[in-house]
Amino acid sequence: MTRKRRTGRVLLTLDPETLRSDLVETAVGLARAYDAELVTMFVKTADVVNMAALPFETTVITKTGRTRTISTTDLDRQLDRQAQQAEALVARTAGKVRWSFRVATGHLEQVVAENAAEFDLLTICGSTARRVRPVRTPGHAALLLLGDGLRRQRPVAAVYEGDASVLATAQRISNEFDAPLVVAIVAEDRTNRSRLRRNVRAWFNRRRLTATLIEPEPDQTLDMLRQLRPGLVTVGRASRFCAPLHDALDRGTEQTPMLEVPE
């Protein structure tokens, strides 16, 4: 019998850019996989609020190319409406997953930083994810930079460098989203690679599970992951690949969501 690790609480942040049903569905799936409560926080981002308050005629360009003048009142009303939509969306999607909803105002990274301590998994979506990098994530919390969302039916990739929690997390997510699991065993030398391979096989055999194993050279790991086009990459917080993946996300050239798992 596989016993799920109880994570406790999953935070999903949404803002005007990331109010999308597929992101909420993903977060609900994660909460289910972790047997956790989903806390959705809609953030009225300070930048947007400040923009409307600037002392000149502020206009926005709609997605159809029309120009629209906005005021602080308009914006507040729209943000409130979006917050209601977000709550309704979560209520509709949650099913049997326990959930709660909050609204916050401020800079997203500050909001996350202020609330991070009470969560075990932080799920950050959209381009704002790039600004979360400076946030100091609590030691026990996993961080999921979801970007534009999980790619369904694509494999979940785990970068294994000896940390079993990466395997457990990746397996749980692949199981929840019915996605194949690919484990990239990364080690500097053949001896360590053999050891890690034995560990991985033993881990899966004990649980009567299967996964595809690949063994890229360390300097080719990122390229191989790109070619694999995974739906999600799971990586240990201490991994050497954390920073490059963050950088890639920051540059906006790599859309693959990344789950950073604490040791």
Place this chain on the structure above:
Amino acid sequence: MPSIPAALPPKALCRTCDTSQFAFKTTDDLDDGDGVIGQERAIEAIDFALGMDAAGYNVFAAGPRGIGKHRLVTKLVEETAQQRPTGCDWCYVYNFHDARRPDAMSLPAGSGAQFVDAMEQLVKDLSSALTSAFSSEDYRSNLQSIQDTVEQQQGQALEALRKQAEPKGITLLNTPMGYGFAPVVDGQVMQPDMFNQLPAEEKQRIEADIKALQEALKTVMQKMPALLQDVREQIRALNEETAEFAISGLIESLKSRFSEFDEIVGYLGMVHDDVTSNIELFLASQQGAEQAPGSPPAGERNTDAFFRRYQVNLIVDNTGARSAPVVYEDEPTYERLIGRIEQRAQMGALFTDFNMIRGGALHRANGGYLILDARKMLTQPQAWEGLKRALWASEIRIEPISGAMGLPSTTTLEPEPIPLNIKILIVGDGMIYHLLHANDPDFGSLFKVLADFDERVERSEGSTHHLARLTAKLAREDNLRPFDAEAVGKLIDDLARAISDAERLSTNVERLEDLMQEANFLAGRAGAGLVNAAHIDQAIDARTRRLSRVSERMQSEVTRGTVMIDTQDEVVGQINGLAVYSMGQASFGKASRITARVRVGKGDVIDIEREVAMGGPLHSKGVLILSAYLGARYAPNTPLSLSASLVFEQSYGGVDGDSASSTELYALLSALSDVPIRQNLAVTGSVNQHGEVQAIGGVNDKIEGFFDLCNERGLTGDQGVLIPESNVKHLMLHPRVVEAAKAGQFHVYPVTTIDQGIEILTGVPAGEPDADGTFPDGTISARVAARLAEFAAHRAQFGRQQNGQDA
């Protein structure tokens, strides 16, 4: 002058079946025969109609209940159907041009089910092939490539704008209403207070820069719809190409399998086109799949709903049939005849599609024969009208009954009508046939053939043997014990008794079958392996006993003296008449006292029953005949100066029929002649103006009624009944009467004239007139003539006295 008839010999009182003619011991020794008794005329008519292919030669099989109409019609139709080819299979399929009008498709028997199975398999294969194709790495990478292209183009354009804005201290923001630009400080949007503190030139510069960037963004965004449309087109083309690749092999394979059926091949072509052009619906219906661009709302996303349109609704399946269909619809409602369109409630609304069309009896019998019960059909709303519409149009058009009645109804389907080639056989009683013929102008055109079933058949050696074989067939069919030859003889006797005719047999198979069942039950209770004559007698007696409560009550009132009927002595102007009472299944005869009183008058015979409106027209006619007879026979040259009254004593119900007219005449003659009538005799028979006694109905019940009364009081040896001689052939009396006759205790006298009857009743000769018209002295006629002459003289004298007083 006709001689006075003697009482009938006992053997004339009941013609029993001569079982010595039977060469079998039990019904097990007999084959089934054809199961038909007589009905040559009806068989000929049905055979004629079944052979006629012209329109309107449908059959109405008319006849009384229980004579085996349905059994015979079914038998003949099934025999004919064996010679005819099997009917077609019929199915409804989706109409890709107009979903409200599903297409009908005809296929050879058995092919429909194969087509259904093939399409079900195709749907499964399509689902899995499409799922596989649209999950393939190839498709996903192509799709991703297209989507990446647009995202990249959009992202690059926005990124370029962002980079263009950055050196100017401006950032691009995504707001709930759209994209906007704002000045930034330390990576965050400038606070309004800080902006206000900027120098005026700086503020103007920022505003100008933002305006310029907005124009540039506007240009970028205005290109997006076209770009997205292009992407949608590309995705659509990719989807169609992928679907085409996935399904064409499957559909082509099915086309070649059904290549001999042009309709199926054409339909499969439309399925192919429909799948490829609606592939987004399929993709959207895939649960858990990403919503395809341009897909419909979530409510429509359902794979089953998507594939329902490719199902085949087989409404007539003749798989395994070896001949033309023969259908009997036991519950001929409109919908069970014409078919119906079912509806399903879904979220409070009614929903239907071509898969919910259900065929009716007309569909199942198409190409063959449909047997219907007239009464059942005519009591169902719109069933008859619906049937006629189908026959007139030679097609089955399924529409809701509300539509057929011209009432408003919900929007529904209009399935393509199915051509109708059918022979209808309606089974019902003759009254319904005549009512329809008289009142429905369509009936004669649509049901040109009457199969007129007779309720009786000549009693002959041939028909007796036929009945014996029918008995054997029924015994086997109903799983009854074998019947021995004596029992079969009794059954045949009962059929003769059923119609009160010793020379004919009833064709009422239901009565025969009921008696067989009841006798079999009694045989079983007695532990007998065979049903014998005693069991039949017991069954008949038990049936009579079950129905005899009223007759016994009436008889007891006579024996207790409440109702006055004499069965001995002689009385002037009083006679025992006989009447038959029918109450449901029970029918029995009873005696009634009829009396006559005479005096001088104007030639009237007053029927008191008629005067108080208790006499029917036939009875009144009979009484009026009496005046004519009296006047012509006894006072041809003088006015009939008589006033007579006739009455059924202690009659508290209506009286009809002329079977008592001879009885009433005897009473009149007795009153006129002042000669008493024997009360130990009862009389039945009608009379004509010449004094001839004519046949009546219910002769057996009447005789048995009087016999039972006499028997209860004690038979004296001189009691009996006068019946018309023409009724002798109808005598099928109960053995108890026959036994009494054999013992000389009871007598049945056949008479042909009133003169014979009055002589038996009074013991005085009636008397024939000589050449001068004078009757011999002492005869009844002489006494009557003298009395009438006396009345005439009195009347003349009275007339003269009146005239003298007037003068």
